[in-house]
Amino acid sequence: MLNQFKAIIQYLLPKQLLTSIFGWLAKKRLGKVTTWLIIGFSKLYKINLDEAKLSNAKDYQTFNDFFARELKDGTRPIDDTANVVVMPADGVLSQFGSIQANQLLQAKGHFYSLESLLACHPDMIKFFTNGSYATTYLSPKNYHRFHMPCDGILREMIYVPGSLFSVSQATTQGIPNIFARNERVICLFETEFGPMAQILVGATIVGSIEVQWEGVITPPRDGIMKRWTYAGEVKLTKGQDMGCFKLGSTVITLFASNTIEFSSDLKIGNTTRVGRKLAERI
Incomplete structure (x- = not known):
């Protein structure tokens, strides 16, 4: 029942508009506001920024930079076994x-x-x-x-x-x-x-x-x-x-x-x- 309710909400939401608004905001340089948002988002979702090449929230100029963050070399080792x-x-x-x-x-x-x-x-x-x-x-x-x-x-x-x-x-x-x-x-x-x-x-x-x-x-x-x-x-x-x-x-x-x-x-x-x-x- 809960999943059905969530599905109905999805049909009703202005998805394109929400995505456009969020995309516009995410690429804005908002200084301390961006930093606070990244810190809050990281705490809410338990994101380990220590894995990232830029591990300090202050180092990201936009929210998009944070979303697209790269990880430190070796953080995700690749299985190089043949086949x-x-x-x-x-x-x-x-x-x-x-x-x-x-x-x-x-x-x-x-x-x-x-x-x-x-x-x-x-x-x-x-x-x-x-x-x-x-x-x-x-x-x-x-x-x-x-x-x-x-x-x-x-x-x-x-x-x-x-x-x-x-x-x-x-x-x-x-x-x-x-x-x-x-x-x-x-x-x-x-x-x-x-x-x-x-x-x-x-x-x-x-x-x-x-x-x-x-x-x-x-x-x-x-x-x-x-x-x-x-x-x-x-x-x-x-x-x-x-x-x-x-x-x-x-x-x-x-x-x-x-x-x-x-x-x-x-x-x-x-x-x-x-x-x-x-x-x-x-």
Whole structure:
């Protein structure tokens, strides 16, 4: 009942307006106000700033700088074992497993289709039908940068406009097809494991999605699908920083059929950490 109530609230909220206002405020240099906000936010969500390269709240000029903070070298060691795929983000493993034909599990009782998630891109649908997926949810308390699960060469990126529903546990259980309804950035890589996609899902108050090779992808939010293609000039290594959310959201990682096997100790609800083992080659 509570989750249903939260879902109803999501439908009623002016999500685009709230996100625009928050995004505007988060990039303002407000001096001591910014510092107080960061200190309060860190206490509320129990954020360990000692892990960050800038460990003093006063060192951040804007709230966005704090959201996009980098960690000290070595804070997230990368499993460099051959044939191992690593976790792309700090957060919670909300779902993982096999894509049944073209269906992915969102939450108990809720499935969504590969076609809707991938904006009906015919080649990508073919690549990942009967493949594997892992959904990592980043809450406001988490480190907000996302990383490569394996070495890869970027081949294509697509921005898909959409809504900005919250992607918390309550709303994923209460709002059908939420990941395919929200705005998202789809990054397709060629890897030693075959095709791999990282899908960066927007959400309420996520003021921005940014990637290393193109900068800020959203905003602006003009409702137009955009596509970039690459000829091998963007190469990323396992564990490398891909970009960031300006507040938490969700990363969905896709692999083709019969290429990886998830670690036997993984469970839904597990805490994830960048660089830890997620899966290995079959």
